Amino acid sequence: MGGMAARQNDQAEIKQKVTCKRETFEDLMDVYQLLLEAYGPRHWWPAETPFEMMVGAILTQNTTWVNVEKAIRNMGKRLTSDYIAAAPLEELGELIRSSGYFRQKAQRLKNLTEWYAQYTYDIEKARARKGEALRAELLAIKGIGPETADSILLYALDKLFFVIDAYTRRILERLGYTLPQTYDELRMVIEQNILADLTVYQEFHALLVEHAKRHCTKEPRCCACPVEGICWYRQGKVT
Numbered sequence: 001m002g003g004m005a006a007r008q009n010d011q012a013e014i015k016q017k018v019t020c021k022r023e024t025f026e027d028l029m030d031v032y033q034l035l036l037e038a039y040g041p042r043h044w045w046p047a048e049t050p051f052e053m054m055v056g057a058i059l060t061q062n063t064t065w066v067n068v069e070k071a072i073r074n075m076g077k078r079l080t081s082d083y084i085a086a087a088p089l090e091e092l093g094e095l096i097r098s099s100g101y102f103r104q105k106a107q108r109l110k111n112l113t114e115w116y117a118q119y120t121y122d123i124e125k126a127r128a129r130k131g132e133a134l135r136a137e138l139l140a141i142k143g144i145g146p147e148t149a150d151s152i153l154l155y156a157l158d159k160l161f162f163v164i165d166a167y168t169r170r171i172l173e174r175l176g177y178t179l180p181q182t183y184d185e186l187r188m189v190i191e192q193n194i195l196a197d198l199t200v201y202q203e204f205h206a207l208l209v210e211h212a213k214r215h216c217t218k219e220p221r222c223c224a225c226p227v228e229g230i231c232w233y234r235q236g237k238v239t
Contacts, residue, residue, distance in 0.1 A: 222234050
């Protein structure tokens, strides 16, 4: 009987750990400050021009940034809207082969460039549009989903849309937050609880990516983690 009671207590404790969650997102800026102090400004997105940033947002789909860098280097001076608009699809695909799914991505780059043409390839004309209108236009482009669209909006068009990726979800879940299921629900919850500042948006996303690579990996490396003091996974409150 004693052994059965002990097992029941253990099961109840495990269930409590799994279901125990933070009730609000009000302390998200504390997370931001801890990550900023640990890693410093990331100055992300690495690109020489806004258009290069947009190209990178498509190339990085389903691959690592190392492979994106190879493709960008391979394009060299051909990384322009005029070249992408005019280049044969097969030729463009070969240039970006290192990024994977190169045929699909070549077509997506052409789709993006076709959209950009309505602004005569002028980033300031695009930035003059309201963010919601730009987001609707980007999401209408075949091959561009919410994460890619919001990356372009935030880092090329200077619009306040927080980028949600797998790293964001992994870190916030381990910190103990109850996350909405859909992309846009989570994006809006985060936006409601952080400063409406372009630098904060850009740096916070980049810091989450850096943290996911250094500590909050698939198998977490919790030793010397800069947020272990507020991490519910580290404290055993969530599994």
